[in-house]
Amino acid sequence: MHYANKCTFNKKVCYGCNEEGHILRDRPKKKEVARPNVPPKLKARAFQMMLEAAKEVVDVTLRTFLVNGLPINVLFDSGANYSLVSYEFGGKLALPVEKLYNTLVVEVASGKFVPVSDRIKNIVIDLNENEFHEELLPIELNGFGIVLGMDWLSPNDAEILYRNKIVRVKPPGKESFMVYGENAE
Structure with a gap:
């Protein structure tokens, strides 16, 4: 349960950073995933x-x-x-x-x-x-x-x-x- 001013139902809210205006796949501040020091194939x-x-x-x-x-x-x-x-x-x-x-x-x-x-x-x-x-x-x-x-x-x-x-x-x-x-x- 939440208040109407906190409702995200009709808003684009990113599930990654919780900011409005974009969704997760379009996130401008994508975090770099830490990768082990192994060269890719x-x-x-x-x-x-x-x-x-x-x-x-x-x-x-x-x-x-x-x-x-x-x-x-x-x-x-x-x-x-x-x-x-x-x-x-x-x-x-x-x-x-x-x-x-x-x-x-x-x-x-x-x-x-x-x-x-x-x-x-x-x-x-x-x-x-x-x-x-x-x-x-x-x-x-x-x-x-x-x-x-x-x-x-x-x-x-x-x-x-x-x-x-x-x-x-x-x-x-x-x-x-x-x-x-x-x-x-």
Whole structure:
């Protein structure tokens, strides 16, 4: 029971701070929740598809390149946040696998979330005689050896010309070049 001048029935009153004029979700003075000193798990997306499907999809580009001297299918995918290497191909590289500081949780095409806790450094990708020394995350990939995602595309100012299946790459301090994918017009 309360007096009429204290009634909050027809007023917007925040249940968090008891002030009028807003409700809890719109509260301007949100208190920061104390969090333990544990870094959050990072999240990323990696839209995996089968090799044959990648040849038909318009928003990715695919081609075989030399990686550490071995030929492998490389997919350029602006829908992937991070660059990845298949477990199978990563094992052929005979490079040390290191633990990540934080486990990365990757959402794959099926909607499942896959934890990734390793990385492989010193992977040399030869794109038309332009070498890139990369650090990639090992994961199960469907028919690809490597997926180059936004963490590679963005710093190399790469632009996927989807209709033509061409990637225009403008790496810092180097001349720009084109990568022609399979079925390029």
